[in-house]
Amino acid sequence: MNSIKHINNALQDLDKEVETILMDMSLPMNEKDNQMLPLLQQKRVLAQTLEDLTYLKNNPPKPNQACGISKHRNDK
Numbered sequence: 001m002n003s004i005k006h007i008n009n010a011l012q013d014l015d016k017e018v019e020t021i022l023m024d025m026s027l028p029m030n031e032k033d034n035q036m037l038p039l040l041q042q043k044r045v046l047a048q049t050l051e052d053l054t055y056l057k058n059n060p061p062k063p064n065q066a067c068g069i070s071k072h073r074n075d076k
Contacts, residue, residue, distance in 0.1 A: 004057070007050045014043045
């Protein structure tokens with residue numbers, strides 16, 4: 001599934017961006033937090049999407065039936 005590869009790449013890119021922000025000693029901590037928050041939110045959404053797609057890849061739904069993602073998710 002190409003979408004899984006693209007999501008994995010995007011997650012790696014986000015990790016690199018977060019690491020770059022963390023390592024920038026010229027930024028005060030509150031500015032780092034402000035810059036990282038949207039990146040971490042994106043990462044959470046991408047991670048959930050990756051989990052859902054992986055589940056669907058391993059457990060394809062039957063024709064004319066719901067995919068069953070809501071049963072699979074362990075939302076907090």
